Amino acid sequence: MIEHLPALMVALPLFGAFIAPLFKKHYKGVSIWAIFITGISVVLSLLLMKEVVTNGIIMYVFGADKPTLVLPSGYAVPIRIMFEVDAMGAFMAISATLMSFVGAIYSYSHVKKDTGLEKYYALLMLLEAGILGMVLTGDLFNLFVFLEIAGIAGSALVGFRNYRGEASEAGIKYLMVSSVASLMVLFAVGIFYGQYGNLNLAYIAKNVSFNMVDMIALGLLFASFAMKCGAVPMHYWVPDAYTEVPAGINPPLLVATYASLYALFRVSFTLFANVVIDLARVGWIMSILGVLTMFIGVTMALIQKDVKRLMSYHAISQTGYMLLGVGVGLTVLHDPSKLAEFGRDAMAGGVFHIINHIIYKSLLLMTAGALFYVTGTRNLNEMGGLARKMPITTISFMVGAAAISGLPPFNGFASKFLIYETSYRLNPLLTVFAMVTSVLTLASFVKVFASAFLGPPLEKFENKREVPKPMIVAMLILAALCILFGLFPNVVLDKLVYPAVDALINFAQYHSWGGLA
Amino acid sequence: MNGSLFVNFPFIVVALLLALGFYTIGFKRNLIKVIIGVEILEGAVNMFIVALGYVKGGYAPIYTQAPQEAVGKMVLPTPQALTLTSIVIGVAVTALMLAFAVNIYRHYGTLDVTRVRRLRG
Numbered sequence: 001m002i003e004h005l006p007a008l009m010v011a012l013p014l015f016g017a018f019i020a021p022l023f024k025k026h027y028k029g030v031s032i033w034a035i036f037i038t039g040i041s042v043v044l045s046l047l048l049m050k051e052v053v054t055n056g057i058i059m060y061v062f063g064a065d066k067p068t069l070v071l072p073s074g075y076a077v078p079i080r081i082m083f084e085v086d087a088m089g090a091f092m093a094i095s096a097t098l099m100s101f102v103g104a105i106y107s108y109s110h111v112k113k114d115t116g117l118e119k120y121y122a123l124l125m126l127l128e129a130g131i132l133g134m135v136l137t138g139d140l141f142n143l144f145v146f147l148e149i150a151g152i153a154g155s156a157l158v159g160f161r162n163y164r165g166e167a168s169e170a171g172i173k174y175l176m177v178s179s180v181a182s183l184m185v186l187f188a189v190g191i192f193y194g195q196y197g198n199l200n201l202a203y204i205a206k207n208v209s210f211n212m213v214d215m216i217a218l219g220l221l222f223a224s225f226a227m228k229c230g231a232v233p234m235h236y237w238v239p240d241a242y243t244e245v246p247a248g249i250n251p252p253l254l255v256a257t258y259a260s261l262y263a264l265f266r267v268s269f270t271l272f273a274n275v276v277i278d279l280a281r282v283g284w285i286m287s288i289l290g291v292l293t294m295f296i297g298v299t300m301a302l303i304q305k306d307v308k309r310l311m312s313y314h315a316i317s318q319t320g321y322m323l324l325g326v327g328v329g330l331t332v333l334h335d336p337s338k339l340a341e342f343g344r345d346a347m348a349g350g351v352f353h354i355i356n357h358i359i360y361k362s363l364l365l366m367t368a369g370a371l372f373y374v375t376g377t378r379n380l381n382e383m384g385g386l387a388r389k390m391p392i393t394t395i396s397f398m399v400g401a402a403a404i405s406g407l408p409p410f411n412g413f414a415s416k417f418l419i420y421e422t423s424y425r426l427n428p429l430l431t432v433f434a435m436v437t438s439v440l441t442l443a444s445f446v447k448v449f450a451s452a453f454l455g456p457p458l459e460k461f462e463n464k465r466e467v468p469k470p471m472i473v474a475m476l477i478l479a480a481l482c483i484l485f486g487l488f489p490n491v492v493l494d495k496l497v498y499p500a501v502d503a504l505i506n507f508a509q510y511h512s513w514g515g516l517a
Numbered sequence: 518m519n520g521s522l523f524v525n526f527p528f529i530v531v532a533l534l535l536a537l538g539f540y541t542i543g544f545k546r547n548l549i550k551v552i553i554g555v556e557i558l559e560g561a562v563n564m565f566i567v568a569l570g571y572v573k574g575g576y577a578p579i580y581t582q583a584p585q586e587a588v589g590k591m592v593l594p595t596p597q598a599l600t601l602t603s604i605v606i607g608v609a610v611t612a613l614m615l616a617f618a619v620n621i622y623r624h625y626g627t628l629d630v631t632r633v634r635r636l637r638g
Contacts, residue, residue, distance in 0.1 A: 079593075141599055148606045152613060159617055165624025166635050172548075172617035179555055179610045180542070186603060187562050193596065194569040240636045 005048050006060040006083040009093060010133050012041050013100075017125035020118050027117045031108045034121040038101040038128065045097040049090040053499055057509060058085040059138075078200040084138025086510060087499035088351075092135035092255075092262050094496070095355050099251035099362060100128040106366055106474035107248030109467070110373060114246075120160060127153040127252050134259045140189045141199045143263060144182060147228075150256045151178030157253070158245045170237075170244035177237045181224035181260075188217040188224075201270060202511045210275040221267045222282070228260035231323060232293040235316045239300075242312035243378075247369020251362035254315065258354050261319065265326055265504060269333070273507035279333055286327030287423070291430055294320025294437045302444050306378045307452065308368045310444060311361065314404060317437060318357045324434060325350025325419045326504075328426050333505070342422040344501060349418030351504075352497045356411040356485060360403040363478040367397040370467045370475070371452060380448060385457035390466050394453050396475040401449060403482045405442035411485035414493075527568035534561035548621065548628040552614045559607045563600045570596025 001008075016037030023030035052058060060083040061067045067082055085093075104124060111120060130150030137143050155178065159171025193199060195214070196207050208214060227234035238257070245253055268282055297317025304310035329347030332338040370393045371386065372378050387394045403410035406417070416438060423430040466472070485492050503509070534557055541554025576587035578594050618628065625633050 079595075141602075145602060145606070148610070152606075152609055156613060159620070162620050165621060168617045168620040168624065169633055169636055172614055172621065175610065175614055175617065176542075176551070176555065179614075180558065183555075183558050183562050186599075187565060189599075190562065190566045190569055190596075193566070193599075199595070243636070 002047070002051060004060070005044060005051060006058055006085050006136050007062070009041065009044055009048060009136060010129050012037060012044065013125040013129040013132065017122045017129060020122035020125065023118050023121075027112070030118045030121050031104070034104040034124060035101070035108065037125060038097065038104045041097040041128065041132075042094075042101050045090070045093040048085065049087070049094055049496070052085055052087050052090045053495075057503075058083075060085070077198050078203050081142055082138050082200065083136045084202065084510065085136050086503035088262070088265070088501075088503040089135045091351070091355070091496055091500040092259060093132055095358050096128060096131040096135065096252070096255045096259070099255045099358055100124065102362065102474045102477055103248045103251040105470050105477075106251075106369070107246065108470040110248045110369055110471055111246050114161065116160075120157070120246075123153045123157050123160075124249065124252065127157065127249075127256060130154075131252070131256050131259045135262055138201050139199050140192060140201055140204070141186075144186050144189055147182050147185060147260070147263070148179070150259065151175065151182060151228075154178070154253055154256050155241075157249045158241045160246060160249075161244070164244070167244045170240035173237045174241040177234070178228060181228045184220045184224040188220040191217040191220075201266070205271050205273065205507070206511050208272060208274060210272070214272075218267070218272060218282075221271075222264065222285075225260045225264035225267065226289065229257050229264060230293075230316050230319055231289050232296050232316070232320075235293065235297065238316050239309050239312040242315060242365065243306065243308045247308075247366050247372070250365040250369070251358065254358050254361055254365075257315075257319075258322075258358065261322060261354065268330055269504045270507050270510050273333070280331050283327050283329070283331030283333070286330055287324050287426070287430060288327075290320040290323030290325075290327055291433045292320070293317065293323060295433055298437045298440045298444070302440060302447075304444075305380050307371060307380050307383075307448060308365060308378050310380075310448060311364050311368055314364075314441060314444070315357075315361050317441065318353070318361065318404065320437070321416065321419055321434065322350045322353050322357070324423055324430060325353060325415075328419075328423050328430075329501075329505075331426060338425075339505070342425040344498075344505065345418055346422035346426075347501045347504065348493060348497050349415050349422060351500050352418065352489075352493060353412075353415035355492075355496070356403070356415045356482075359478050359481050359485065360400045360410075360412060363396055363400040363475060363482065364404065366471070366475050366478070367393050367400065370471055373467055373471070374464050375461060380451045383452040383458075384455040385453075386461065386464075387453040388457060389461060389464050390453075392466060392472050393475065396479045397449065397453065399479040399482050401442075401445035403486065405445060406438045407442075409483070409486045411482050411489070414486055414489035527564060527571075531561050531565045531568065534558075534564065546629050546631055548618050548630055548633065549615075551630060552611065552618060555614070556607070556611060559603070559610075563603055563607075566596045566600050566603070570594075570600075 059067050062081045130146050133146030155171045155175035158174050159168045161167040230238040294317045301310050301313035325346050329343045332343040403412040406412045420431050538554050538558035572592045575592035576590050578591040
């Protein structure tokens with residue numbers, strides 16, 4: 001069974017998604033089914049990581065037992081669809097499955113009052129399948145297909161509350177951005193196919209010559225994936241989508257965003273890694289984009305009154321840290337001494353920040369969802385004094401807020417510190433911006449804490465109580481992860497992050513199965 | 518007949534369609550027209566891939582009743598397969614976008630994108 005793990009990773013959520021509509025009218029049944037399926041996929045993804053760390057890159061070829069099989073006519077190129085799983089892909093797969101699982105638990109009571117839940121859970125699992133396919137595939141066209149699956153499922157979920165006009169507005173915005181971005185990806189795929197006659201990532205990476213047309217393809221891919229991961233000039237869809245989506249979907253939707261970030265890294269590290277000259281420039285663009293993203297995101301967040309919208313702007317700003325960390329690494333990729341000195345750690349900071357951010361931002365958005373569940377409003381000015389009514393939500397919120405502001409001993413501190421230390425070596429100005437952003441982040445979360453949880457108890461919330469148990473369990477899982485990752489960052493770094501970073505740096509390994517030598 | 522223009526003709530059309538699609542998405546105010554713009558973009562990309570996949574003198578890889586001269590000249594049908602997949606995905610995207618448009622009209626009473634703006638700030 002182990003050798004079919006990559007295919008199972010995608011097949012299981014797909015199977016779950018297509019069974020889910022059969023549970024019409026059995027809302028409890030479908031929720032438990034979703035929790036069951038996503039739970040199993042968490043186990044599978046951990047197995048996959050273990051397999052990758054012990055045995056190296058897994059090649060999984062659909063319809064053949066080895067990738068080097070050629071056509072009967074002797075035309076020697078890889079023609080089959082294949083999954084190529086390295087530690088980076090497995091790392092993202094763990095994030096995706098874990099967050100879908102937590103989201104499914106949270107949804108158990110959060111969306112209880114809505115109708116059409118069998119479709120909701122079907123879409124949730126479809127979204128998971130899309131993300132997993134994106135991060136595991138080794139084929140460019142396949143990447144496009146899964147990008148579209150995740151985009152369609154994600155936007156349908158954003159517009160799930162169709163009794164609200166705003167949900168449809170956010171949904172069509174997200175769908176528009178994601179479909180235009182995917183079409184441009186497809187255009188770039190077409191360019192590659194026209195030149196190299198193939199769609200396999202490793203094969204193209206081996207043959208890429210970086211002429212004018214390749215540069216256009218790189219530009220298209222870079223722009224589309226940056227657009228889909230919410231980097232700055234194209235960030236407008238993020239707050240709308242994250243605000244309107246039911247809070248249980250926020251975790252997988254966050255991972256879907258970072259799956260695009262993963263694709264961006266995959267393109268710049270694996271696909272164009274052999275291009276020595278211009279990669280530093282791409283790295284600089286990525287770092288500066290990161291700094292801009294974090295700064296603009298946080299300044300927009302400061303003025304928000306809607307609690308979920310405020311947190312969504314922080315999601316934009318935190319994406320900047322990942323771009324900065326990995327961008328710094330990309331800048332010095334072809335300079336071995338600098339790479340060993342700070343490049344590898346910078347990338348570790350960026351990659352570590354992905355999973356940290358997914359954890360604490362999901363936690364924060366879930367507490368915002370809990371506030372909405374209890375008070376029926378998202379406006380901060382109408383809340384107040386909820387700390388006594390909802391003690392566990394308050395504690396979860398405090399953990400999340402401390403983590404996102406980069407206070408020790410929470411997980412945000414560990415990754416942000418790595419990024420500060422290393423970006424300083426490239427250019428101190430980058431670090432200054434990163435630190436100012438962190439301070440502003442703390443400021444805006446103090447504001448949320450004071451206006452929602454502190455203050456005199458309001459009369460209209462007199463008989464409100466803490467949220468139901470499944471929501472508490474989901475929040476506590478994430479809060480515990482925040483603290484654990486913060487207390488033992490070295491374990492996480494060694495087991496998960498450094499393998500992933502090394503997989504990105506040692507790009508030759510990814511190409512090494514031969515590309516049909 | 519100018520050979521290079523004739524060969525490049527599909528790609529010129531692709532460029533025009535791309536420009537038209539982006540113009541429609543960027544400057545039209547009616548939501549339905551914006552959706553049509555996305556469709557035009559999709560048509561452009563599909564046409565690009567199909568045009569790339571055309572091999573002069575090649576035969577479709579259908580083995581039943583293949584003519585004698587097709588032996589060794591059959592093309593690898595990957596671009597056509599890509600286009601088919603992309604068309605299917607495009608239908609799903611369009612259907613979902615139109616569904617959103619219907620719902621937006623129901624709640625806002627308008628399809629003017631400058632007035633469908635309750636989410637701001």
